[in-house]
Amino acid sequence: xxxxxxxxxxxxxxxLAMQNREVFxxxxxxxxxxxxxxxxxxxxxxxxxxxxxxxxxxxxVIVGDICTTNDADRLxxxxxxxxxxxxxxxxxxxxxxxxxxxxxxxKFDLKHLDLLIVENVGNLVCPAEFDIGEDARVVVLSVTxxxxxxxxxxxxxxxxxxxVLNKTDLLPYLDYDKDAAVSFIHQVHxxxxxxxxxxxxxxxxxxxxNWLVGKVKxxxxx
Amino acid sequence: MQIIEIATNAIPDDAKNVRVERVNVKVxxxxxxxxxxxxxxxxxxxxxxxxxxxxxxxxxxxVTAHCNKCENEWTISExxxxxxxxxxxxxxxxxxxxxxxESIEIAD
Numbered sequence: 001x002x003x004x005x006x007x008x009x010x011x012x013x014x015x016l017a018m019q020n021r022e023v024f025x026x027x028x029x030x031x032x033x034x035x036x037x038x039x040x041x042x043x044x045x046x047x048x049x050x051x052x053x054x055x056x057x058x059x060x061v062i063v064g065d066i067c068t069t070n071d072a073d074r075l076x077x078x079x080x081x082x083x084x085x086x087x088x089x090x091x092x093x094x095x096x097x098x099x100x101x102x103x104x105x106x107k108f109d110l111k112h113l114d115l116l117i118v119e120n121v122g123n124l125v126c127p128a129e130f131d132i133g134e135d136a137r138v139v140v141l142s143v144t145x146x147x148x149x150x151x152x153x154x155x156x157x158x159x160x161x162x163x164v165l166n167k168t169d170l171l172p173y174l175d176y177d178k179d180a181a182v183s184f185i186h187q188v189h190x191x192x193x194x195x196x197x198x199x200x201x202x203x204x205x206x207x208x209x210n211w212l213v214g215k216v217k218x219x220x221x222x
Numbered sequence: 223m224q225i226i227e228i229a230t231n232a233i234p235d236d237a238k239n240v241r242v243e244r245v246n247v248k249v250x251x252x253x254x255x256x257x258x259x260x261x262x263x264x265x266x267x268x269x270x271x272x273x274x275x276x277x278x279x280x281x282x283x284x285v286t287a288h289c290n291k292c293e294n295e296w297t298i299s300e301x302x303x304x305x306x307x308x309x310x311x312x313x314x315x316x317x318x319x320x321x322x323x324e325s326i327e328i329a330d
Contacts, residue, residue, distance in 0.1 A: 002246075002327045005232045009224045009247075009321045125254045129321075151301035155252050158303065158315070188303050190311015 013130055016098035020105065020133025027110035030216040031118065033132055035156065036140035037149070038122030041166040043071045044199040045140060046119055050078035052209050057216055059115040062104045064096040071119060083107060087121060095126035098133055114220050115212075124149070128156040136215055142167040143174055147181040150188045157188040162195065164208060169198035223267060225260075228323050230272050242276040244327040250283040250320040257282060276326075285318030 072084035289305035
């Protein structure tokens, strides 16, 4: 006897993500989910970003890693409130789910924030599948990775609203075809904004900051 | 684990000594799920659960898309997400991101 179920496996997560979205909307806070492979430079990018946008954009960060508080310690130097989630207590999950984000976000005074950044676990696969209630998703890739990363991980690049191509200060020392990388990005996601930056030096940051601040102000009207 | 939980919850409350023979799922080719790995893990995880002995039957769903400019619909087989007819990148994914439990089959 066949019993129809017809239920999404991620139904529970998606329901919680919707609830998160309502909470963030009521509080008037823009939520940015930042994803990448390990080592692309997410934390350095966010360190430099926070310095440039605060205090005009009141910001907080939730950081996900399997272990350590290293990234949270670095980001806390910006004076933004930071919460570290270590997934080893959940069996070492390779992504952040809507449940853990909802619980962590509740620890912030969301009404007095403009921007909540989620630095996801370094992983180009699973985080793309998990809606956490965010307003926008950004994927960071660096010039020390292969140009064809976008076509190897198409779901991530399809799901994101913008890409940051990081470590451009290293281009003189590499055989990296930047135009090919951008072309691959647009092959998977046409017209996706690509911000070419060097998080170490701050080069190329203006368009990235303008995009982010614009997105925040669109939602918060502040 | 979510698959096991959802399938277990679908077993009617009044069914006694029920034996679940099959759990039918749809896995889209764009989802971050590898069917063989899913089967491997399922077979291990269902031991000592109401689903013990059940077979996981996976229907792989192709990635299909719709062009918002020329209304073309096609199957995407490689990582090229633009319309093959008019080269437009403004497309809508119709299928291929599923990760659904469709049904369970219990022994009569």
